[in-house]
Amino acid sequence: MAWTYRQPVEVHFGRGVVEYLAEAIKRIGGHRGLLVTSPSFVRRGIVGDLAVRYGSAVVGIYSAVSPNPDVTECDACAAMLRENGCDFVVALGGGSVIDCAKAAAAVCRDTLPAAAYLDGAQLPASVLPIIAIPTTAGTGSEVTSVAVLSDHARGLKAPLSCDGFYPKVAIVDPALTDSMSPRMTACTGFDVLCHAIEAYWSRNHQPVCDALAIQAARLVLDNLLKAFDEPADTVARDRMAEASVTAGLAFALPKTNCAHVCSYPLTSRYGIPHGEACAMTIDSFIRLNGRKGSDRAATLAHALGFDSPDALADAVHSLKTATGMRLDLKEYRLGAAEVESLARACLHPNMRNNPVYVTLDDLLQLFSDLV
Ligand code: NAD
Secondary structure (H helix, E strand, O other), X not given: OOOOOOOOOEEEEOXXXXXXXXXXXXXXXXXXXXEEOOHHHHHOOHHHHHHHHHHHHEEEEEOOOOOOOEHHHHHHHHHHHHHOOOOEEEEEEOHHHHHHHHHHHHXXXXXXXHHHHHOOOOXXXXXOOEEXXXXXXXXXXXXXXXXXXXXXHHOEEEEEEOHHHOOOEEEEOHHHHOOOOHHHHHHHHHHHHHHHHHHHHOOOOOHHHHHHHHHHHHHHHHHHHHHHHOOOOHHHHHHHHHHHHHHHHHHOOOOOOHHHHHHHHHXXXXXXXXXXXXXXXXXXXXXXXXXXXXXXXXXXXXXXOOOOHHHHHHHHHHHHHHOOOOOOOHXXXXXXXXXXHHHHHOOOHHHHHOOOOOOHHHHHHHHHOOO
């Protein structure tokens, strides 16, 4: 067995560690930065508070990032980076903000629009340095080389990946997640759980990431319900933030697979939030992989204290129920043709990273059970 572990991101974790931003800007040698965020962070005064700390090094704010960022938002952000002659980017927000900032840091280096990269154009070799400050305990984007963009006009959502997308510095301050509603806590928390599970059984799994994945999954199973039930429980918040960055480190190399692949069409077609879209199929995949004899599904279940993949799937299903996740797709009244189209959309190359081969019939059965 041969494997390589590499993680280029400098990670700072802890309540109050957002104070490190000014130092981080100095460390990366930034002079003219753009702060990328979403409107709610400007509205709630968080951007104003940070402005005191970053001094004159940040020359502009792009605050129009929406959930599942569109290629047009990325283009607008890239244009602002060019117009201001920026030499670094600070992303303050959830995965949508961090991904938009990452993609814009690349798009601003060339003349192509962001949509061209979703169509397969080669990303520029040099990307502006990024400082990522996550505000959700979910995507782990602060430690990955992935940026997920949507092209809503074409009904597309897909990941882009390049080494330049690894932030230079990740500042993970759990206090920034305290303002998440219970629903957002649950949605993003299930994203973390799916990262951990999919990283562990990925065909590209390796021992360092396995250890991170199991630790992250345990943290979610022990703390998500607490953070959901009691949003002011800062210990549970801290643990979820720790789970998020740990799961990010776990999947950064092995990459995601089944539930994440299925989440993209579920979000772009039906508007289901990312984490909830991942949660929609993860218990079905735990059962499917177990049934098809994946030893990774079995060892994961055992490592998490369950007798079998089915017992783990039952626990995940109970957690979905307790946190109000949608349990099926019945509300969309999908006909046979839509189910087939959905199943076909999930035959994305990343599905090959699932530990057992997933056929169109498997996907048809899985979605038929949900409609
Ligand atoms: P998000 O960034 O889409 O944010 C959802 C909403 O929550 C937004 O309205 C945002 O403004 C708000 N919000 C964010 N933080 C908040 C806080 N602390 N308090 C109150 N409101 C807050 O949600 P997300 O789940 O973090 O990101 C999802 C996106 O990330 C999807 O596009 C998904 O595909 C992508 N993703 C990327 C990676 C990666 O490695 N790059 C991994 C998984 C998912």
